[in-house]
Amino acid sequence: MFKAILKTQWKWTRLAVFLAVVVAFTMPLLSMNANALPESPRTLITNMQAWGAGYALLAAALGLLVAVLAWSSDHRGHHVYALALPVARWRYVLLRFGAGIVFLLPAIIALGISAEIATSTHPIPQGLHAYPLALTVRFAFAALVAFAVFFAISAASARAAGYILGAICVVLVAQFLTDAAGLNWQIVSHAVDILMGYPGILAVFSGRWTLIDV
Amino acid sequence: MSAWAVLLLFGGARHGAAQTQAEYRARVQALIPVWKATSAERRAADSVRTRALPKDTVRVGVLLVLADSGLNDLARNAASRAAQVIQARFGESADILRTHVFALSKEGGASQRPAIVGIAEVDSSGRVTRGQSDMMTVDAVTRDLENRSARVLGERLGPAFAKWLGSGLADDSATTETWIGVRIDLVTSPYHVARECYAGNVSACADALGIADENQPVMHWYDETERRIVAMRSGWQIRTGREELYRQCATQRVAAACDAFVNLIAPDQIQPPLPFPSRQNLVQLAFDLGGPGALARMLAAPNTRREQVAAAAGISADSLVSIWQRRALETRAPNPSITWGLAAASLLWTAICGAMALGSSRWR
Numbered sequence: 001m002f003k004a005i006l007k008t009q010w011k012w013t014r015l016a017v018f019l020a021v022v023v024a025f026t027m028p029l030l031s032m033n034a035n036a037l038p039e040s041p042r043t044l045i046t047n048m049q050a051w052g053a054g055y056a057l058l059a060a061a062l063g064l065l066v067a068v069l070a071w072s073s074d075h076r077g078h079h080v081y082a083l084a085l086p087v088a089r090w091r092y093v094l095l096r097f098g099a100g101i102v103f104l105l106p107a108i109i110a111l112g113i114s115a116e117i118a119t120s121t122h123p124i125p126q127g128l129h130a131y132p133l134a135l136t137v138r139f140a141f142a143a144l145v146a147f148a149v150f151f152a153i154s155a156a157s158a159r160a161a162g163y164i165l166g167a168i169c170v171v172l173v174a175q176f177l178t179d180a181a182g183l184n185w186q187i188v189s190h191a192v193d194i195l196m197g198y199p200g201i202l203a204v205f206s207g208r209w210t211l212i213d214v
Numbered sequence: 215m216s217a218w219a220v221l222l223l224f225g226g227a228r229h230g231a232a233q234t235q236a237e238y239r240a241r242v243q244a245l246i247p248v249w250k251a252t253s254a255e256r257r258a259a260d261s262v263r264t265r266a267l268p269k270d271t272v273r274v275g276v277l278l279v280l281a282d283s284g285l286n287d288l289a290r291n292a293a294s295r296a297a298q299v300i301q302a303r304f305g306e307s308a309d310i311l312r313t314h315v316f317a318l319s320k321e322g323g324a325s326q327r328p329a330i331v332g333i334a335e336v337d338s339s340g341r342v343t344r345g346q347s348d349m350m351t352v353d354a355v356t357r358d359l360e361n362r363s364a365r366v367l368g369e370r371l372g373p374a375f376a377k378w379l380g381s382g383l384a385d386d387s388a389t390t391e392t393w394i395g396v397r398i399d400l401v402t403s404p405y406h407v408a409r410e411c412y413a414g415n416v417s418a419c420a421d422a423l424g425i426a427d428e429n430q431p432v433m434h435w436y437d438e439t440e441r442r443i444v445a446m447r448s449g450w451q452i453r454t455g456r457e458e459l460y461r462q463c464a465t466q467r468v469a470a471a472c473d474a475f476v477n478l479i480a481p482d483q484i485q486p487p488l489p490f491p492s493r494q495n496l497v498q499l500a501f502d503l504g505g506p507g508a509l510a511r512m513l514a515a516p517n518t519r520r521e522q523v524a525a526a527a528g529i530s531a532d533s534l535v536s537i538w539q540r541r542a543l544e545t546r547a548p549n550p551s552i553t554w555g556l557a558a559a560s561l562l563w564t565a566i567c568g569a570m571a572l573g574s575s576r577w578r
Contacts, residue, residue, distance in 0.1 A: 041402030090572045097568050127401040134551035141560040148567035155571035199559035208550045214401045
């Protein structure tokens with residue numbers, strides 16, 4: 001059953017996965033080539049941190065695309081295919097979830113190989129270290145979390161998605177109103193801190209996404 | 215009679231012996247319109263300059279701000295916050311600012327750019343200087359007034375100190391991020407004194423920061439190879455007429471030629487091995503340790519950087535550098551590797567989201 005789900009889901013997802021593989025493989029090589037002759041080691045670190053935002057965005061985009069594409073066919077067919085299958089709903093969702101996780105792997109592996117090649121073929125200034133494995137592991141966890149979040153949102157009913165959007169709107173409106181009232185309440189900032197700080201749901205996206213560091 | 219008229223009369227009288235009284239009168243009469251026109255232009259220029267200055271005066275603590283009407287509240291709130299910060303940081307020395315005038319004016323047409331104000335300073339002749347635009351918020355104007363005040367106070371330490379520091383005095387303590395930056399500078403520095411500093415040699419730290427009390431500090435800051443780099447980097451301005459010496463240093467790598475060339479470079483053109491942020495960080499630490507009286511002691515200290523920072527901190531320069539070195543080495547950037555806790559949290563959130571998807575009522 002998993003094999004069948006994997007096969008059908010692959011057809012919808014393969015283009016996104018292929019693009020993610022290309023980008024993931026290209027980024028470490030490009031980042032090292034762009035900094036082949038850095039002004040100073042400090043400049044190299046700064047530039048590498050700038051590239052770090054790209055890795056985080058790629059992880060988020062990969063998770064988003066794979067999660068949304070996992071449900072796109074079911075949404076189009078109003079879940080008739082799923083209802084026709086002789087499997088429990090929870091099992092069907094689990095199969096889709098598992099297949100999605102499998103489709104994250106090619107980009108993660110591509111990033112790992114590329115990061116290893118990039119750091120082993122370019123000289124690294126004294127005092128600095130390469131972190132290809134650390135970057136790949138962080139990317140893997142970030143992609144996994146992004147996939148899980150968007151998978152849950154995509155699997156949810158329109159009402160549930162509305163609740164999530166509504167919660168975001170409430171925070172933004174509250175910030176607007178408190179600003180208008182002259183109160184210096186950093187509501188959005190606190191909300192972001194909760195989400196991005198440990199052990200928040202997006203904590204893996206914060207921190208140092210850098211291939212070269214001290 | 216104005217000075218202009220007196221000058222004209224004396225100027226005319228110089229050659230008076232060779233002309234008749236009538237000719238002399240005619241010359242003076244001819245020059246009067248010129249004098250009147252020039253005087254009128256000067257009066258107009260002065261008038262325009264006076265008109266350009268904001269009319270309302272806001273005095274809060276040590277800060278004096280001239281503000282355009284309508285900007286009084288903004289000026290008062292910002293100056294109030296800035297004055298608190300400046301006085302807390304610099305103590306009685308902040309009184310220096312009492313004679314300094316800041317100006318806050320509406321920028322452009324109010325309807326075109328209502329969110330922008332002009333912030334400037336007024337010099338002793340009434341001229342507006344150092345003008346720039348900023349956001350018309352209390353936060354932005356406060357920050358600008360703080361930076362300008364700290365710069366004005368820092369200028370009292372002399373141009374050599376300002377050049378070494380590379381910026382005005384900081385009105386706050388160094389953040390963790392800046393300490394991390396200093397550690398990165400130490401770890402990644404290509405210069406031997408910085409590496410020795412990282413390895414634990416405090417006197418090397420003083421050299422790397424440029425506060426060692428030595429004759430010919432460049433010889434201590436940089437070794438033979440590094441001096442060649444310094445000569446090539448900083449010596450291009452003085453190459454003209456010394457091409458042979460430069461060639462011997464740059465291409466033949468003759469150490470004596472490089473040293474001779476380095477000695478020709480003005481001392482203030484050669485920067486110490488550690489960059490500006492590290493030096494600013496040292497001064498911030500000195501002010502943290504020294505409290506509000508730090509600047510007063512610094513201003514009273516002998517005119518060497520070593521004595522100045524030591525006076526600010528209220529401890530010996532070696533002790534200050536030792537604390538700086540320990541703090542710089544202790545403040546580590548987070549490792550790029552993710553922790554077990556973060557990995558576990560990520561897996562937990564993945565499982566929670568997966569469970570939420572399982573429980574969805576979408577096609578139940």
